[in-house]
Amino acid sequence: MTFDYDLFVIGGGSGGVRAARIASGEWGAKVGLAEESRMGGTCVIRGCVPKKLMVYASGFPGVLEEARAYGWQVKAGHFDWPMFRAKLEAELDRLEGAYRNTLKNAGVTVHDARATLVDAHRVRLASGEEFSAKHILIATGGRPFVPEFPGSELAVTSNEMFHLDALPKRALVVGGGYIASEFSCILNGLGVKVSQFYRGAQILRGFDDEARGHVSNAMRAGGIDIHCGTDVMRLERVAGGIKAVATDGSEREFDLVMYATGRHPNTEGLGLEALGVTLGRQGQIVVDRFSQTAVPSIFAVGDVTGRINLTPVAIREGHAFADTVFGGRPTAFDHQLVASAVFTQPEMGSVGLSEEAAREIEPILVYSTAFRPMRSAFAGTQDRVLMKLIVSQATRKVLGCHIVAPDAGEMIQLAAIAIGMGATKEDFDRTCAVHPTMAEELVTMRKPVRTA
Numbered sequence: 001m002t003f004d005y006d007l008f009v010i011g012g013g014s015g016g017v018r019a020a021r022i023a024s025g026e027w028g029a030k031v032g033l034a035e036e037s038r039m040g041g042t043c044v045i046r047g048c049v050p051k052k053l054m055v056y057a058s059g060f061p062g063v064l065e066e067a068r069a070y071g072w073q074v075k076a077g078h079f080d081w082p083m084f085r086a087k088l089e090a091e092l093d094r095l096e097g098a099y100r101n102t103l104k105n106a107g108v109t110v111h112d113a114r115a116t117l118v119d120a121h122r123v124r125l126a127s128g129e130e131f132s133a134k135h136i137l138i139a140t141g142g143r144p145f146v147p148e149f150p151g152s153e154l155a156v157t158s159n160e161m162f163h164l165d166a167l168p169k170r171a172l173v174v175g176g177g178y179i180a181s182e183f184s185c186i187l188n189g190l191g192v193k194v195s196q197f198y199r200g201a202q203i204l205r206g207f208d209d210e211a212r213g214h215v216s217n218a219m220r221a222g223g224i225d226i227h228c229g230t231d232v233m234r235l236e237r238v239a240g241g242i243k244a245v246a247t248d249g250s251e252r253e254f255d256l257v258m259y260a261t262g263r264h265p266n267t268e269g270l271g272l273e274a275l276g277v278t279l280g281r282q283g284q285i286v287v288d289r290f291s292q293t294a295v296p297s298i299f300a301v302g303d304v305t306g307r308i309n310l311t312p313v314a315i316r317e318g319h320a321f322a323d324t325v326f327g328g329r330p331t332a333f334d335h336q337l338v339a340s341a342v343f344t345q346p347e348m349g350s351v352g353l354s355e356e357a358a359r360e361i362e363p364i365l366v367y368s369t370a371f372r373p374m375r376s377a378f379a380g381t382q383d384r385v386l387m388k389l390i391v392s393q394a395t396r397k398v399l400g401c402h403i404v405a406p407d408a409g410e411m412i413q414l415a416a417i418a419i420g421m422g423a424t425k426e427d428f429d430r431t432c433a434v435h436p437t438m439a440e441e442l443v444t445m446r447k448p449v450r451t452a
Contacts, residue, residue, distance in 0.1 A: 001121075006326070008123050008133035009033040010115045010270070013041020015302035015314030016139030017099055022322035025106030029326045032131060033108050034115035034123070039099045040092075042141050042303070043311040049095065050088055050162045051182060055343045057084055058189025062345070069379035079190055081167045088162065117271040120297045135297055135325055138285060139318065140266040142303040144179075146259045151235030154242050155257045158183065168192055168255035172244055174232055176203040178342040180260035181215070184224050185345040194224050195254070197246060199231040204342065208354035210368065211402040214386045215348050218404075221382065222345060232257075265304045272298075282306060289332040291321045299325070308338055339416035341409030346383065349412025352400030352419055355390055359452040363393040366452060367425070367445040373405070373438050387441040389425065393451070396424040401442070411439050 007023050009016045012035030024031040038045045057079075064076045103110055113125040117136065124130045144157035158179055169192065173184045176198030188194045196203070196219075203219075203226065204212035220226055227248065236243045241255045265284045273279060278286040278294045284306030291299045299321055302314035313335070320331040339351035358364045367389040376383040390400035401415045418427065433440035 003121065003134045004131040005030050005032045005109075005133040007031045007135045007137060008115075008131060009137045009139055010117075010123065011035060011041065011137075011139035011141060011266075011302070011304070012037075012039040012099070012103075012110070013139060013141045013302060013314065014043050014311045015141075015318040016041070016137065017103060017318070018315045019137055019139065019301060019318035019322045020108045021102055021106040022319050023326045024108045027322060027326035029322075031106075031108045032111060032133070033103065034111040034113055034125060036112075036114035036126070038092075038096055039103075039110070040096050044095050044099065045092055046159045046162060048311055050092060051158075051186070052343060053088055053091070054162070054186045054190075055182065055345075058186045059345065061189060061191075066375070066379045066381070069381075079167075081164075081190075085163070116269065117275060117298070120275055120295050133297075135299065137318075137321065138267075138270065138272070138293075138298065138300040138304055139302050139314070140270070140304050141314075142263040142265045142309065144260065145262065145264050147261065149232065149234060151237075151242075154235045154237060155259045157259055161258060164256075170241070170254045171195070171256045171258065172197065172232075172242075172252070172254040173258050173260065174198075175260035175262075176200050176205060176228070177260060177262075178204065178344075180258075181219070181342065181344050183258060183260065184226075185219060185222070185343075188219075188222060188224050189345060195252065196224055196226045197230045197232060197244075198226070198228050199247075201228055203228065204348070206354075207342070207348065207350055208388065208400070208402045209356055210388060211348055211350065211354075211386060211404050214370070214384070214404045215342070215344050215346065218346055218383070219344060263303070263309065265306055267304060280306060290324050290330065291317055308335055310338065310340060313338060337416065337420050339412050341412060343409065346385075346404055346406055347408035349403040349408035349410075349415075350401070351412055351416040352398070353390055354400060354402070355388075355452065358390045358392075358399050364399065364452050365391040365393055365425075365448040366450050367391065367447075368449045369441050369445055371441070374436055385438050385441075387438075387445070389428070389442070389445065391425045391448070396426060398423050398425060398428065403442075405438050411442075415442065 006029040009020045020031045020033045023029040067074050115123045118124050146155045171192050173196045184194050184196045231247045233245045240253045267283045285300040301317035303309045316333045320333045323329040323331045342348040370386045386404040388402040431443040
């Protein structure tokens with residue numbers, strides 16, 4: 001049978017673009033790609049990139065405070081949100097153009113339209129056009145959602161945060177994950193009075209307890225009003241803004257309410273179930289280690305599969321798919337030991353097992369230290385850094401590393417290499433410290449603080 005394409009990709013985010021580029025540019029496949037929105041997906045357009053730029057913007061007030069302590073006669077002016085937003089949007093336009101050029105240079109045919117599946121080898125565009133393909137890759141990502149409750153239509157999500165007409169004076173962030181916590185810190189740094197509600201006992205569930213407790217304490221010290229064990233019952237439009245009635249009996253008014261209580265995979269209306277593609281409880285596409293669905297010609301990568309919702313993971317999955325199907329190199333991305341960073345203030349970097357997860361598996365040793373780094377101590381601030389290693393008692397392998405510090409994301413990337421290679425505590429101990437740095441503490445912790 002002759003097909004219009006060797007591969008048709010639905011979704012122009014990081015995973016879909018990487019798969020299309022490798023399949024076409026490196027392996028010579030004829031590839032089509034459909035994207036109904038902007039090229040670049042969540043990460044480039046409404047996620048990692050604009051968020052990180054906002055993180056940078058929100059950090060300058062603290063830098064100016066430190067500068068004064070170091071002898072600089074500086075004074076903070078007014079933050080010009082419209083100017084920053086315009087520059088941010090221009091940068092996103094530039095990046096979207098770069099993504100399109102990457103696909104064009106690789107020989108991929110781009111269709112700016114929504115695509116759905118007709119059968120195991122055919123897709124239909126919103127225009128009515130149909131194309132056949134030997135293989136179909138679903139890379140449609142995920143989306144934030146707001147649960148239904150009285151007044152839920154008054155809330156916004158992370159998607160809208162990059163395009164606000166003006167910054168609010170008072171904001172409520174609902175949720176306890178990394179997106180909620182990051183936006184709480186961003187808004188706080190930009191001068192917004194921030195409250196954060198989370199129905200659980202502590203924010204950043206799933207991360208190491210000691211590390212997330214350290215972040216929470218720092219956020220509170222920085223002025224964020226965190227209420228754990230608290231949820232919103234209803235929102236009401238009032239003269240002064242939006243009134244939030246909470247489960248703790250409180251009633252507070254805000255100018256903006258942002259929900260970051262989870263994301264759903266974009267699988268609705270694609271026609272997957274009718275073709276026999278298995279979906280999970282949250283609507284995620286169930287795939288095997290090679291990203292293949294229950295229908296042999298249909299594959300899926302990225303957030304739509306609900307495996308690990310991180311951009312670099314989607315990219316590696318997309319690349320592995322292309323190498324497997326078109327390069328004759330069966331490749332399965334290893335989802336173990338994937339490092340991550342939470343861009344709160346301070347940042348948190350994590351790779352491997354938390355203390356809680358590790359002690360459920362085997363006896364461990366915990367090496368941990370918290371201290372005021374030189375920069376903060378000289379400036380007279382109370383900021384503290386946390387460094388933590390989880391070590392197997394039996395093998396001495398480092399099972400996990402957790403860092404809470406400025407630029408923790410940069411440090412954890414390097415630590416992940418060693419841990420991924422199976423480094424032992426003795427390998428860390430043999431490494432000579434780089435002094436004076438914060439990271440030298442990772443190789444100078446000699447005695448465990450506890451066993452578990």
